[in-house]
Amino acid sequence: MKQNSILLLILLILGFGCEEYNDPQNPLIVICFDDNYQSVYDNGLPILNAFNMKATNFTNTGNLGDEDHYGWDELIEMELEYGWETAGHTLNHINMPFCSDEYVEYQIKEDWLNLKNNGLSHESFALPAGNVTIDQFRIIQKYYQNIRNSYDIKQFSPIDETALGYYSFDSSFEPEDIIGRILRGVDHKEVLIILGFHAIDHNSTFSANCIPDKFEEIISWISENGFEVVTLKEAVKKLTE
Numbered sequence: 648m649k650q651n652s653i654l655l656l657i658l659l660i661l662g663f664g665c666e667e668y669n670d671p672q673n674p675l676i677v678i679c680f681d682d683n684y685q686s687v688y689d690n691g692l693p694i695l696n697a698f699n700m701k702a703t704n705f706t707n708t709g710n711l712g713d714e715d716h717y718g719w720d721e722l723i724e725m726e727l728e729y730g731w732e733t734a735g736h737t738l739n740h741i742n743m744p745f746c747s748d749e750y751v752e753y754q755i756k757e758d759w760l761n762l763k764n765n766g767l768s769h770e771s772f773a774l775p776a777g778n779v780t781i782d783q784f785r786i787i788q789k790y791y792q793n794i795r796n797s798y799d800i801k802q803f804s805p806i807d808e809t810a811l812g813y814y815s816f817d818s819s820f821e822p823e824d825i826i827g828r829i830l831r832g833v834d835h836k837e838v839l840i841i842l843g844f845h846a847i848d849h850n851s852t853f854s855a856n857c858i859p860d861k862f863e864e865i866i867s868w869i870s871e872n873g874f875e876v877v878t879l880k881e882a883v884k885k886l887t888e
């Protein structure tokens with residue numbers, strides 16, 4: 648046996664491996680809804696209210712009130728009545744790398760001002776479709792502290808609030824897919840799991856839709872298992888203090 652192997656064997660026997668970090672704390676859970684779907688207000692909000700949970704709306708304020716999309720009244724109600732967080736997502740869900748930096752700044756700044764001037768939260772932002780150039784990323788940082796992308800990144804302590812990932816529900820998923828993601832996070836000792844949803848519709852062919860029964864099953868499981876559900880800005884505050 649080579650010398651290195653002998654040393655490793657001795658260390659393993661003596662228990663000098665990677666010491667187990669025994670923090671019983673579960674990861675915080677954040678529930679996000681992107682793109683202002685009406686069914687979030689109609690079906691998602693009552694389910695979350697029944698379990699006393701809040702979510703974060705990544706909103707395109709230029710698209711509020713469009714067909715199948717809720718309007719300003721519902722957005723404001725979700726934050727001011729029910730404690731949800733409102734967050735930016737550009738005015739019209741633009742694909743940023745295909746746009747000039749001047750237009751990107753207009754889309755980000757006007758969306759941010761719309762939130763601010765309506766007395767809503769304006770700390771968090773999600774990249775539309777997950778796309779951005781490095782120069783555009785710097786523009787976002789002029790307005791927002793928390794930036795969420797579209798990757799399923801494992802989030803350990805300390806978190807980077809400008810590189811927050813999420814696990815996005817696809818209409819082919821079952822509740823077990825989301826539950827499995829949360830349990831992997833517990834196993835890996837992640838501190839934050841961000842779950843992403845779009846529409847919560849009974850009848851939809853939309854690839855990111857989650858039917859209300861499945862959504863309720865997920866939320867019920869999260870509640871029964873004692874996970875703490877917070878908004879994104881609350882999670883960042885708790886994890887960076």
Ligand SMILES: [Zn+2]
Binds near residue numbers: 736774775776
């Ligand atoms: Zn989006």
